[in-house]
Amino acid sequence: MIKPQKVALITGITGQDGAYLADLLLAKNYIVHGIKRRSSLFNTDRIDHLYQDPHDDDQRFILHYGDLSDSTNLIRIIQQVQPDEIYNLGAMSHVKVSFDTPEYTANADGIGTLRLLEAIRILGLTKKTKIYQASTSELYGLVQAVPQSESTPFYPRSPYAVAKMYAYWITVNYREAYGIFACNGILFNHESPLRGETFVTRKITRAAAKIALGLQNKLFLGNLDAQRDWGHAKDYVEAMYLILQQDTPEDFVIATGVTTRVREFVRLAFAELGIIVKFEGEGADEKGVVTECNNPDYQLEPGTEVVAVDPKYFRPTEVDLLIGDPTKSQTKLGWKPKYDLQGLVSEMVAADLELFRREKVLKDSGYLIRNQFE
Ligand code: NDP
Ligand code: GDR
Numbered sequence: 001m002i003k004p005q006k007v008a009l010i011t012g013i014t015g016q017d018g019a020y021l022a023d024l025l026l027a028k029n030y031i032v033h034g035i036k037r038r039s040s041l042f043n044t045d046r047i048d049h050l051y052q053d054p055h056d057d058d059q060r061f062i063l064h065y066g067d068l069s070d071s072t073n074l075i076r077i078i079q080q081v082q083p084d085e086i087y088n089l090g091a092m093s094h095v096k097v098s099f100d101t102p103e104y105t106a107n108a109d110g111i112g113t114l115r116l117l118e119a120i121r122i123l124g125l126t127k128k129t130k131i132y133q134a135s136t137s138e139l140y141g142l143v144q145a146v147p148q149s150e151s152t153p154f155y156p157r158s159p160y161a162v163a164k165m166y167a168y169w170i171t172v173n174y175r176e177a178y179g180i181f182a183c184n185g186i187l188f189n190h191e192s193p194l195r196g197e198t199f200v201t202r203k204i205t206r207a208a209a210k211i212a213l214g215l216q217n218k219l220f221l222g223n224l225d226a227q228r229d230w231g232h233a234k235d236y237v238e239a240m241y242l243i244l245q246q247d248t249p250e251d252f253v254i255a256t257g258v259t260t261r262v263r264e265f266v267r268l269a270f271a272e273l274g275i276i277v278k279f280e281g282e283g284a285d286e287k288g289v290v291t292e293c294n295n296p297d298y299q300l301e302p303g304t305e306v307v308a309v310d311p312k313y314f315r316p317t318e319v320d321l322l323i324g325d326p327t328k329s330q331t332k333l334g335w336k337p338k339y340d341l342q343g344l345v346s347e348m349v350a351a352d353l354e355l356f357r358r359e360k361v362l363k364d365s366g367y368l369i370r371n372q373f374e
Contacts (some may be wrong), residue, residue, distance in 0.1 A: 009033045009081050011068060011116070012089030016129040017134070018195045019046035021087055026050065028241075033081045035066040035074075035090065046194050046319075049068055056093060075119045078129075083179065085244050088116055091164075094198065095138060096315055098160035106163045112296050113167035115256065117174040130181035133171040135320045136164050137188040137229070137255070147325035150186070150253050157317040162242045172251070181249045185240055188255035188324040191344060192233040193331040193351035198374050200262055201230065208269040209352040211306050212298045218306055222313025224263040224279070224286060227321045231256045232339035232347075242333040255324020256337055263288075268342070272349040275300055277307065284309050361368030 008025050012018045012036025025032050032231040036044065044051075044063075052059045064081075068090045078086070089110045092098060098105040113133055120129050133197045140148045141157035156162045166354045168184050175182040195202040200221070210216035221286045231254075239254040263279055266288060274295030288307025300306070329335045339347075362368035 002300075004030055005031050005082045007031045007033065007081060008085045008087065009035070009083040009110075010087045010089060011035045011066075012091060012134070013063070013175045014043050014046060015089060015093070016046065016192060016196060016233050017190075017240075018087075020192070021089070021240060022061065022182045022235050024237050031060050031064045033064060033083065035077060036063050037067055038065050044359035064281060064349065068108045068115065071115045074115050075122060076139075076157055078119045079123055079127070082125070083129055086120075086129060087240060087244075088115060088131060088167075091134065094196070095158045095160045095260065095319075096313070097165070098158050099316055102159035105159050105359065106166070107359045108163075109342075110163035110166035110170075113327065114170050115240065117170060117180065120180055121174070121178055126178050126180050130249070131171070131183070131274050132240050133167055133184045133185045134240075135168045135171075135184040135251070136161070137186060137253075138319060139165055139168060139186065140322065141319050142317075143321050145253075146258060146321060147323045148253065149325035150251055150323055150328055156237050157319050158315065160254070161319075165249070168251075175249050181244070183243045183246075183249045184251040185243050186251060186253045186324075187236055188229040188231065188237070188322055190231045190233045190236040193348050193350065195321060195348070197372070201265060201304060202352075203374070204262075204266050204269050205345070205348040205352045206267075206356075208273055208275070208349060210220075210301070211270075212273045212275060212295070212353070213356050213361060214328055215356055215363070219266075219288075219306055220308055220313070221262065221266070222310065222315070224261065224266070224309065225320070226262050226318065227259045227323070228262070228324050229257065229259045229324045230265070230341055230344065231325055231337050232344045235337040235339055239329060239333060239335045242283070242335055245330070249333075252329045252333060253326055254322050254327045254329050254335065256340070257324060257326055258282055258341065259321065259323035260341060265345070268345045269349055270306070272346055273298065273353070275306075279307075284311050 138161040142155040208220035276292040
Protein backbone atom coordinates (compact mmCIF):
# COMPACT_ATOMS: atom_id res chain seq x y z
CA MET A 1 0.00 0.00 0.00
CA ILE A 2 1.29 3.49 -0.84
CA LYS A 3 1.56 5.71 2.26
CA PRO A 4 -0.37 9.00 1.94
CA GLN A 5 1.94 11.95 1.39
CA LYS A 6 2.46 14.06 4.51
CA VAL A 7 2.05 17.81 4.31
CA ALA A 8 4.45 20.10 6.16
CA LEU A 9 4.35 23.87 6.66
CA ILE A 10 7.66 25.60 7.45
CA THR A 11 7.87 29.16 8.75
CA GLY A 12 11.31 30.71 8.17
CA ILE A 13 11.80 28.58 5.04
CA THR A 14 14.16 31.16 3.52
CA GLY A 15 16.55 30.87 6.49
CA GLN A 16 19.45 28.48 7.07
CA ASP A 17 17.43 25.76 8.83
CA GLY A 18 14.35 26.21 6.65
CA ALA A 19 16.42 25.44 3.55
CA TYR A 20 18.00 22.27 4.99
CA LEU A 21 14.68 21.09 6.43
CA ALA A 22 12.86 21.62 3.13
CA ASP A 23 15.55 19.50 1.39
CA LEU A 24 15.12 16.75 3.99
CA LEU A 25 11.31 16.64 3.90
CA LEU A 26 11.14 16.71 0.11
CA ALA A 27 13.58 13.76 0.05
CA LYS A 28 11.10 11.99 2.36
CA ASN A 29 8.33 12.61 -0.18
CA TYR A 30 6.50 15.31 1.81
CA ILE A 31 4.54 18.11 0.21
CA VAL A 32 6.32 21.15 1.61
CA HIS A 33 4.68 24.55 2.05
CA GLY A 34 6.73 27.49 3.24
CA ILE A 35 6.00 30.99 4.45
CA LYS A 36 8.20 33.73 3.06
CA ARG A 37 8.17 37.42 3.81
CA ARG A 38 7.72 39.99 1.12
CA SER A 39 10.97 41.87 0.70
CA SER A 40 12.11 44.56 -1.73
CA LEU A 41 14.83 42.23 -3.05
CA PHE A 42 14.71 38.50 -3.77
CA ASN A 43 15.21 36.63 -0.47
CA THR A 44 15.02 33.02 -1.67
CA ASP A 45 18.71 32.35 -2.47
CA ARG A 46 18.92 29.39 -0.10
CA ILE A 47 15.92 27.61 -1.63
CA ASP A 48 16.11 28.61 -5.29
CA HIS A 49 17.34 25.10 -6.16
CA LEU A 50 13.92 23.79 -5.01
CA TYR A 51 11.88 26.00 -7.33
CA GLN A 52 9.07 24.23 -9.16
CA ASP A 53 6.84 25.78 -11.78
CA PRO A 54 3.58 26.72 -9.99
CA HIS A 55 1.71 25.63 -13.13
CA ASP A 56 2.88 22.01 -12.76
CA ASP A 57 0.17 19.63 -11.48
CA ASP A 58 2.48 17.67 -9.20
CA GLN A 59 4.06 20.65 -7.44
CA ARG A 60 5.45 19.55 -4.06
CA PHE A 61 7.16 22.78 -3.01
CA ILE A 62 4.84 25.75 -2.53
CA LEU A 63 5.55 29.18 -1.05
CA HIS A 64 3.06 31.58 0.53
CA TYR A 65 3.60 35.20 1.47
CA GLY A 66 3.17 35.74 5.18
CA ASP A 67 4.54 36.99 8.44
CA LEU A 68 4.52 35.76 12.02
CA SER A 69 3.18 39.14 13.11
CA ASP A 70 -0.04 38.67 11.09
CA SER A 71 -2.58 36.29 12.69
CA THR A 72 -5.20 36.39 9.98
CA ASN A 73 -2.62 35.57 7.36
CA LEU A 74 -1.38 32.59 9.40
CA ILE A 75 -4.92 31.29 9.99
CA ARG A 76 -5.70 31.55 6.27
CA ILE A 77 -2.53 29.72 5.21
CA ILE A 78 -3.00 26.93 7.77
CA GLN A 79 -6.65 26.54 6.78
CA GLN A 80 -5.66 26.22 3.13
CA VAL A 81 -2.66 23.92 3.69
CA GLN A 82 -4.17 21.65 6.41
CA PRO A 83 -0.65 20.62 7.48
CA ASP A 84 0.19 17.38 9.29
CA GLU A 85 3.30 19.07 10.69
CA ILE A 86 4.25 22.71 11.27
CA TYR A 87 7.89 23.62 11.85
CA ASN A 88 8.06 27.10 13.37
CA LEU A 89 11.55 28.24 12.39
CA GLY A 90 10.68 31.87 11.57
CA ALA A 91 12.24 34.39 13.93
CA MET A 92 14.32 37.54 14.27
CA SER A 93 17.19 35.23 15.20
CA HIS A 94 20.13 37.58 15.87
CA VAL A 95 20.82 37.96 19.60
CA LYS A 96 22.76 41.25 19.31
CA VAL A 97 20.15 42.80 16.99
CA SER A 98 17.40 41.90 19.47
CA PHE A 99 18.81 44.55 21.85
CA ASP A 100 18.11 47.12 19.09
CA THR A 101 14.67 45.76 18.13
CA PRO A 102 13.29 44.25 21.37
CA GLU A 103 9.60 44.90 20.75
CA TYR A 104 9.62 43.54 17.22
CA THR A 105 11.57 40.50 18.43
CA ALA A 106 9.00 39.81 21.17
CA ASN A 107 6.22 40.07 18.61
CA ALA A 108 7.72 37.78 15.96
CA ASP A 109 9.58 35.28 18.17
CA GLY A 110 7.25 35.18 21.18
CA ILE A 111 3.71 36.07 20.11
CA GLY A 112 4.33 34.60 16.64
CA THR A 113 4.42 31.15 18.24
CA LEU A 114 1.18 31.85 20.11
CA ARG A 115 -0.46 32.90 16.82
CA LEU A 116 0.39 29.54 15.23
CA LEU A 117 -0.85 27.56 18.24
CA GLU A 118 -4.08 29.57 18.34
CA ALA A 119 -4.57 29.03 14.61
CA ILE A 120 -4.36 25.26 15.17
CA ARG A 121 -6.97 25.56 17.94
CA ILE A 122 -9.31 27.93 16.08
CA LEU A 123 -9.26 25.71 12.98
CA GLY A 124 -10.05 22.55 14.97
CA LEU A 125 -6.72 20.95 14.03
CA THR A 126 -5.59 20.04 17.57
CA LYS A 127 -5.73 16.30 16.81
CA LYS A 128 -4.32 16.54 13.27
CA THR A 129 -1.50 19.08 13.24
CA LYS A 130 1.78 18.55 15.11
CA ILE A 131 3.99 21.57 15.75
CA TYR A 132 7.73 21.95 16.30
CA GLN A 133 8.96 25.09 18.07
CA ALA A 134 12.52 26.27 17.39
CA SER A 135 13.67 26.78 20.96
CA THR A 136 17.24 27.62 21.79
CA SER A 137 20.19 27.14 24.11
CA GLU A 138 20.03 30.92 24.63
CA LEU A 139 17.28 30.09 27.16
CA TYR A 140 20.01 28.88 29.56
CA GLY A 141 21.74 32.27 29.40
CA LEU A 142 23.57 33.01 32.63
CA VAL A 143 25.24 29.74 33.54
CA GLN A 144 23.32 27.80 36.21
CA ALA A 145 24.88 24.37 35.56
CA VAL A 146 26.79 22.56 32.80
CA PRO A 147 26.31 20.61 30.65
CA GLN A 148 22.83 22.01 30.00
CA SER A 149 20.03 19.46 29.71
CA GLU A 150 16.21 19.44 29.48
CA SER A 151 16.04 19.96 33.27
CA THR A 152 18.55 22.84 33.59
CA PRO A 153 16.83 26.08 34.75
CA PHE A 154 16.53 28.95 32.26
CA TYR A 155 17.99 32.45 32.78
CA PRO A 156 17.61 34.33 29.47
CA ARG A 157 20.08 37.18 28.81
CA SER A 158 18.68 39.06 25.78
CA PRO A 159 15.36 40.28 24.40
CA TYR A 160 15.68 37.41 21.88
CA ALA A 161 16.06 34.80 24.62
CA VAL A 162 13.21 36.27 26.69
CA ALA A 163 10.90 36.17 23.64
CA LYS A 164 11.95 32.57 22.98
CA MET A 165 11.25 31.75 26.63
CA TYR A 166 7.63 32.86 26.16
CA ALA A 167 7.46 30.73 23.01
CA TYR A 168 8.90 27.73 24.87
CA TRP A 169 6.34 27.88 27.67
CA ILE A 170 3.33 28.67 25.48
CA THR A 171 4.22 25.57 23.46
CA VAL A 172 4.31 23.47 26.66
CA ASN A 173 1.06 25.07 27.84
CA TYR A 174 -0.88 24.36 24.62
CA ARG A 175 0.35 20.77 24.74
CA GLU A 176 -0.93 20.36 28.31
CA ALA A 177 -4.10 22.45 27.97
CA TYR A 178 -5.39 21.29 24.57
CA GLY A 179 -3.52 18.05 23.88
CA ILE A 180 -1.74 19.49 20.83
CA PHE A 181 1.31 17.47 19.69
CA ALA A 182 3.56 20.47 20.35
CA CYS A 183 7.30 20.07 21.03
CA ASN A 184 10.31 22.24 21.73
CA GLY A 185 13.66 21.40 20.22
CA ILE A 186 16.21 23.20 22.43
CA LEU A 187 18.89 23.48 19.78
CA PHE A 188 22.41 24.62 20.52
CA ASN A 189 24.24 26.72 17.89
CA HIS A 190 24.34 25.11 14.47
CA GLU A 191 26.12 26.47 11.47
CA SER A 192 26.79 25.69 7.80
CA PRO A 193 27.79 27.35 4.54
CA LEU A 194 24.19 28.69 4.52
CA ARG A 195 24.60 30.42 7.90
CA GLY A 196 23.64 34.12 7.95
CA GLU A 197 26.71 36.27 7.25
CA THR A 198 26.62 38.19 10.55
CA PHE A 199 26.68 35.20 12.93
CA VAL A 200 30.17 34.74 14.29
CA THR A 201 31.17 31.47 12.56
CA ARG A 202 30.19 32.64 9.09
CA LYS A 203 31.67 36.07 9.71
CA ILE A 204 34.95 34.31 10.54
CA THR A 205 34.98 31.86 7.60
CA ARG A 206 34.08 34.62 5.13
CA ALA A 207 36.78 36.91 6.50
CA ALA A 208 39.43 34.16 6.54
CA ALA A 209 38.73 33.43 2.86
CA LYS A 210 38.71 37.12 1.92
CA ILE A 211 41.91 37.88 3.84
CA ALA A 212 43.66 34.91 2.17
CA LEU A 213 42.59 36.19 -1.26
CA GLY A 214 43.62 39.78 -0.50
CA LEU A 215 40.02 41.07 -0.53
CA GLN A 216 40.00 42.17 3.14
CA ASN A 217 42.71 43.28 5.57
CA LYS A 218 41.35 42.58 9.00
CA LEU A 219 38.52 40.83 10.86
CA PHE A 220 36.94 42.78 13.74
CA LEU A 221 35.20 40.70 16.39
CA GLY A 222 33.64 41.15 19.85
CA ASN A 223 33.97 38.70 22.75
CA LEU A 224 36.62 36.12 21.80
CA ASP A 225 36.18 34.24 25.07
CA ALA A 226 32.56 33.14 24.53
CA GLN A 227 32.17 29.35 24.39
CA ARG A 228 29.63 27.69 22.13
CA ASP A 229 28.55 24.12 21.39
CA TRP A 230 28.64 24.28 17.58
CA GLY A 231 27.07 21.62 15.34
CA HIS A 232 26.09 21.39 11.66
CA ALA A 233 22.59 22.56 10.60
CA LYS A 234 22.20 19.53 8.34
CA ASP A 235 22.41 17.21 11.37
CA TYR A 236 20.10 19.42 13.43
CA VAL A 237 17.17 19.48 10.98
CA GLU A 238 17.17 15.65 11.16
CA ALA A 239 16.52 16.01 14.88
CA MET A 240 13.60 18.40 14.25
CA TYR A 241 12.00 15.80 12.00
CA LEU A 242 12.59 12.96 14.50
CA ILE A 243 11.02 14.99 17.35
CA LEU A 244 7.70 15.13 15.46
CA GLN A 245 7.79 11.37 14.62
CA GLN A 246 7.70 10.23 18.28
CA ASP A 247 4.65 8.58 19.87
CA THR A 248 4.34 11.29 22.51
CA PRO A 249 5.15 15.00 22.34
CA GLU A 250 8.23 15.94 24.37
CA ASP A 251 11.02 18.53 24.47
CA PHE A 252 14.60 17.66 23.51
CA VAL A 253 18.06 19.19 23.79
CA ILE A 254 20.03 18.89 20.53
CA ALA A 255 23.76 19.49 20.93
CA THR A 256 27.16 17.92 20.30
CA GLY A 257 28.37 18.04 23.92
CA VAL A 258 31.62 19.78 22.88
CA THR A 259 32.27 23.47 23.50
CA THR A 260 34.80 25.75 21.79
CA ARG A 261 35.85 29.38 22.27
CA VAL A 262 35.32 31.94 19.49
CA ARG A 263 39.11 32.50 19.46
CA GLU A 264 39.71 28.81 18.73
CA PHE A 265 37.17 28.84 15.89
CA VAL A 266 39.18 31.71 14.36
CA ARG A 267 42.40 29.70 14.61
CA LEU A 268 40.78 26.63 13.04
CA ALA A 269 39.32 28.62 10.14
CA PHE A 270 42.65 30.28 9.23
CA ALA A 271 44.54 26.99 9.73
CA GLU A 272 42.22 25.41 7.17
CA LEU A 273 43.81 27.81 4.65
CA GLY A 274 47.36 27.08 5.83
CA ILE A 275 47.52 30.36 7.76
CA ILE A 276 48.65 30.01 11.37
CA VAL A 277 47.31 32.72 13.69
CA LYS A 278 48.46 33.41 17.24
CA PHE A 279 46.58 35.63 19.70
CA GLU A 280 48.37 38.17 21.90
CA GLY A 281 47.22 40.92 24.29
CA GLU A 282 44.08 41.01 26.40
CA GLY A 283 40.49 42.29 26.36
CA ALA A 284 39.81 45.04 23.82
CA ASP A 285 43.57 45.10 22.95
CA GLU A 286 43.76 41.44 21.93
CA LYS A 287 45.01 40.79 18.39
CA GLY A 288 45.37 37.82 16.08
CA VAL A 289 48.71 37.83 14.26
CA VAL A 290 49.97 35.57 11.45
CA THR A 291 52.98 33.50 12.51
CA GLU A 292 53.24 31.32 9.41
CA CYS A 293 51.62 31.06 6.00
CA ASN A 294 52.04 27.60 4.50
CA ASN A 295 50.10 28.21 1.32
CA PRO A 296 52.15 29.79 -1.50
CA ASP A 297 48.92 31.12 -3.09
CA TYR A 298 48.39 33.58 -0.23
CA GLN A 299 50.69 36.56 0.40
CA LEU A 300 50.56 36.95 4.17
CA GLU A 301 53.79 37.90 5.91
CA PRO A 302 54.48 36.71 9.47
CA GLY A 303 53.53 39.53 11.84
CA THR A 304 50.49 40.64 9.80
CA GLU A 305 47.63 41.53 12.13
CA VAL A 306 44.48 39.84 10.81
CA VAL A 307 42.12 39.91 13.82
CA ALA A 308 41.29 42.76 16.20
CA VAL A 309 38.61 43.41 18.81
CA ASP A 310 35.95 46.06 18.27
CA PRO A 311 33.91 46.64 21.44
CA LYS A 312 30.88 47.58 19.32
CA TYR A 313 30.30 43.83 18.96
CA PHE A 314 30.10 43.29 22.75
CA ARG A 315 26.59 42.59 24.04
CA PRO A 316 25.00 44.42 26.99
CA THR A 317 24.54 41.01 28.64
CA GLU A 318 26.49 38.03 27.30
CA VAL A 319 26.01 34.27 27.41
CA ASP A 320 29.49 33.02 28.34
CA LEU A 321 29.31 29.26 28.16
CA LEU A 322 27.03 26.81 26.35
CA ILE A 323 27.60 23.09 26.34
CA GLY A 324 24.67 20.76 25.81
CA ASP A 325 23.90 17.33 27.18
CA PRO A 326 22.38 15.38 24.25
CA THR A 327 21.77 12.16 26.25
CA LYS A 328 17.97 12.27 25.89
CA SER A 329 18.00 12.89 22.14
CA GLN A 330 20.62 10.17 21.63
CA THR A 331 18.68 7.57 23.61
CA LYS A 332 15.05 8.44 22.73
CA LEU A 333 15.41 9.79 19.19
CA GLY A 334 18.45 7.75 18.22
CA TRP A 335 19.92 11.05 16.97
CA LYS A 336 23.66 11.31 16.44
CA PRO A 337 25.46 14.10 14.55
CA LYS A 338 27.54 13.09 11.50
CA TYR A 339 29.73 16.23 11.55
CA ASP A 340 32.34 17.22 14.12
CA LEU A 341 33.69 20.77 14.50
CA GLN A 342 36.66 20.19 12.18
CA GLY A 343 34.34 18.88 9.43
CA LEU A 344 32.04 21.88 9.90
CA VAL A 345 34.90 24.41 9.71
CA SER A 346 36.37 22.69 6.62
CA GLU A 347 33.05 22.77 4.77
CA MET A 348 32.34 26.40 5.66
CA VAL A 349 35.83 27.64 4.73
CA ALA A 350 35.82 25.71 1.44
CA ALA A 351 32.44 27.17 0.47
CA ASP A 352 33.49 30.74 1.29
CA LEU A 353 36.80 30.32 -0.51
CA GLU A 354 34.93 29.25 -3.64
CA LEU A 355 32.48 32.15 -3.28
CA PHE A 356 35.23 34.77 -2.95
CA ARG A 357 37.43 33.27 -5.67
CA ARG A 358 34.52 34.02 -8.02
CA GLU A 359 34.04 37.50 -6.56
CA LYS A 360 37.77 38.17 -7.00
CA VAL A 361 37.55 37.33 -10.70
CA LEU A 362 34.64 39.76 -11.10
CA LYS A 363 36.37 42.41 -9.00
CA ASP A 364 39.69 42.10 -10.85
CA SER A 365 37.81 42.52 -14.15
CA GLY A 366 36.03 45.63 -12.86
CA TYR A 367 32.57 44.04 -12.72
CA LEU A 368 32.04 44.10 -8.96
CA ILE A 369 32.23 46.89 -6.43
CA ARG A 370 30.66 45.82 -3.18
CA ASN A 371 30.77 46.96 0.41
CA GLN A 372 28.47 45.26 2.88
CA PHE A 373 26.92 46.46 6.10
CA GLU A 374 27.02 44.14 9.09
P1 NDP B 1 17.74 32.47 10.10
O1 NDP B 1 17.93 33.84 10.67
O2 NDP B 1 18.69 31.96 9.07
O3 NDP B 1 16.26 32.38 9.46
C1 NDP B 1 15.16 32.98 10.07
C2 NDP B 1 13.97 32.85 9.16
O4 NDP B 1 12.85 33.49 9.79
C3 NDP B 1 14.15 33.54 7.80
O5 NDP B 1 13.47 32.77 6.83
C4 NDP B 1 13.43 34.86 8.00
O6 NDP B 1 12.97 35.43 6.80
C5 NDP B 1 12.27 34.40 8.85
N1 NDP B 1 11.60 35.48 9.59
C6 NDP B 1 12.15 36.47 10.29
N2 NDP B 1 11.20 37.25 10.82
C7 NDP B 1 10.01 36.76 10.42
C8 NDP B 1 8.66 37.14 10.58
N3 NDP B 1 8.33 38.22 11.29
N4 NDP B 1 7.70 36.39 10.01
C9 NDP B 1 8.02 35.30 9.27
N5 NDP B 1 9.28 34.88 9.06
C10 NDP B 1 10.26 35.61 9.62
O7 NDP B 1 17.67 31.47 11.34
P2 NDP B 1 18.11 29.93 11.43
O8 NDP B 1 17.64 29.22 10.23
O9 NDP B 1 19.52 29.86 11.86
O10 NDP B 1 17.24 29.47 12.70
C11 NDP B 1 15.92 28.92 12.55
C12 NDP B 1 15.18 29.06 13.87
O11 NDP B 1 15.87 28.34 14.89
C13 NDP B 1 15.04 30.47 14.39
O12 NDP B 1 13.80 30.56 15.04
C14 NDP B 1 16.18 30.60 15.39
O13 NDP B 1 15.85 31.58 16.37
C15 NDP B 1 16.20 29.21 15.98
N6 NDP B 1 17.48 28.72 16.46
C16 NDP B 1 18.58 28.76 15.67
C17 NDP B 1 19.77 28.23 16.09
C18 NDP B 1 21.00 28.27 15.27
O14 NDP B 1 22.09 28.06 15.82
N7 NDP B 1 20.91 28.48 13.96
C19 NDP B 1 19.86 27.55 17.43
C20 NDP B 1 18.61 27.52 18.15
C21 NDP B 1 17.47 28.08 17.67
P3 NDP B 1 13.94 36.35 5.86
O15 NDP B 1 14.77 35.37 5.06
O16 NDP B 1 12.97 37.11 5.05
O17 NDP B 1 14.78 37.18 6.79
P1 GDR C 1 24.54 33.40 19.24
O1 GDR C 1 25.38 33.40 17.88
O2 GDR C 1 24.43 34.74 19.85
O3 GDR C 1 25.12 32.31 20.09
O4 GDR C 1 23.08 33.02 18.71
P2 GDR C 1 26.47 34.42 17.31
O5 GDR C 1 27.18 33.66 16.26
O6 GDR C 1 25.86 35.73 16.94
O7 GDR C 1 27.42 34.68 18.57
C1 GDR C 1 28.14 33.63 19.19
C2 GDR C 1 29.14 34.23 20.19
O8 GDR C 1 30.17 34.89 19.46
C3 GDR C 1 30.41 36.15 20.09
N1 GDR C 1 31.00 37.08 19.11
C4 GDR C 1 30.38 37.58 18.03
N2 GDR C 1 29.15 37.35 17.52
C5 GDR C 1 28.81 38.00 16.38
N3 GDR C 1 27.61 37.75 15.82
N4 GDR C 1 29.65 38.87 15.74
C6 GDR C 1 30.90 39.13 16.23
O9 GDR C 1 31.64 39.92 15.67
C7 GDR C 1 31.29 38.46 17.42
N5 GDR C 1 32.43 38.44 18.16
C8 GDR C 1 32.24 37.61 19.17
C9 GDR C 1 29.05 36.58 20.60
O10 GDR C 1 29.20 37.61 21.59
C10 GDR C 1 28.53 35.25 21.14
O11 GDR C 1 29.00 35.04 22.43
C11 GDR C 1 22.89 32.02 17.72
C12 GDR C 1 21.65 32.39 16.91
O12 GDR C 1 21.54 31.51 15.82
C13 GDR C 1 20.40 32.28 17.76
O13 GDR C 1 19.25 32.45 16.93
C14 GDR C 1 20.36 30.88 18.39
O14 GDR C 1 19.22 30.79 19.22
C15 GDR C 1 21.63 30.63 19.18
O15 GDR C 1 22.74 30.74 18.32
C16 GDR C 1 21.65 29.23 19.80
